[in-house]
Amino acid sequence: MIRFQNVFKRYPERGDALSAIDFEIQTGEMVFLTGHSGAGKSTLLRLIGLLERPSRGQVLVNGRNLGTLPRRDIPHHRRQVGMIFQDHRLLSDRTVFDNVALPLVVTGIHSKEIERRVRAALDQVGLLARARATPLALSGGEQQRVGIARALVGRPPVLLADEPTGNLDPDLSREIFELFERFKYVGVTLLIATHDFELVNSRQHRTLTLDAGRLVSDTGAW
């Protein structure tokens, strides 16, 4: 589903963020991406979401080479990849419902269908009751779950999460990981970047470890 072939990413200001990355993730795998801050986790996710293009090498998602994807197809690619951010990236002037609906609204599907699917997504993250609230009225954990609902509402085959539990307490973190594990069962491919080693060790999933832009270990599939 996701394949990196000798990928480099170099920023003019700070040199190589990623060097010689090679790995492959199968459909339906749940993979942790760990490493210290600045190891290149976010950069790797950004390449998959096509927020950036690699300096060298190839990134393939769902058989498509992102390097040759024309600009006008980028939006269609992003609809296949749900992204969850540490800072949630929610619109504070819209309701929870409208935030979650955004990925569907941009595809132009019928509003009845949007309503149905947004409710289903909010139900999955346990926030159906807060649909009319604005994100600012929610706790950090709830905001993160809104972000997750938004990422999954379009039913993308790939979910990326960048430090999804970054500033949550352990109980909330565990809840969110349990949620992710449920998606794995229905065939969603998940790649979760986190520096919470303790949490990674407590859950048995394939783990890729980055250090200073290099892939230093890959536990392989469990």
Added chain:
Amino acid sequence: MSRRRLQRSVRAPRPPRARGPKFLERPGIWFNQHLQTLIETLGRLRANPLPSIMTVAVIGISLALPAALYVLSENLRAMAGGWDQTAAISLFLDLKVADQQATNLADQLKSWEEIANISLITPDQALAEFRDLGGFEDALDRITENPLPNVLAIYPVPEYASPDHLQALQERLLDLPEADFARMDTLWLQRLQAILDLVQIIALLLGALLGIGVLLIVGNTIRLEILNRRIEIEIMELVGATAAFIRRPFLYTGAWYGLLGGLSAWLLVSLSILVLQGSVSRLASLYHSEFRLSGLGFADTGSMLGASILLGFIGSWLAVNHHLRGAKPI
């Protein structure tokens, strides 16, 4: 939870659709999205009434100025057109020519190819007209004999209405034995026409300049709007909005500004005419005229609104093109 239950509680992702909706669904989606954007953008303008009204007012005033000038020149033209109905040449006949002779002469002249129509004003008719004008009653009462000659009002056919042709016609008419003298009333009309042409060109130039002004106003307003909504745009890009989807609301907002600005320009011009109508009618009645100011006609209003919508659209298009670079990476 059993695995089976989990599978029910979490919806399975559909097989990935490479390129969005099916072909047949597209026109409906397209129409829906546009309609939604149209309504949403108007709602957004209403949500921030004060800045919206200010922008619309500036556009309205900018458009009202050239429109008012145009209406003014059109009205003057209509007024001058009324005067055009006076004869191009008034041929005053010798006092000795009797009424019957004058009638015969008029019939004879009608056969000339330069002349479209002739009307005879007999001395009695002329005197009666004088009385009607008022102010001369005392003087007229003292006159025992009508001192006025027969006058032939001569209307040329349009092809012979140019100054050179009229000059030649006048000379031919003066060669007639019955003729005394002739008067041509066209020069001042031509001057007026030239002035009106000038006014319309000024209106056009002013319109062009202020039109550019409207472009800049809308462009700047949209630019601020884009900056205000940076984060929203970024998030929409992240969740897979196409460049067209992101641009659309801004383009529609520009078009709304244009339409509302055009409507307020129309309102300003119409109100001005309403205010002026009374005094103009009074002035016209002093000249024994039924003249009334006419406003922007249906076609003029249509083209003004069309132009203002277009200006708003182009203004926002320029801003959008400059400030929205579409989905990253570039």
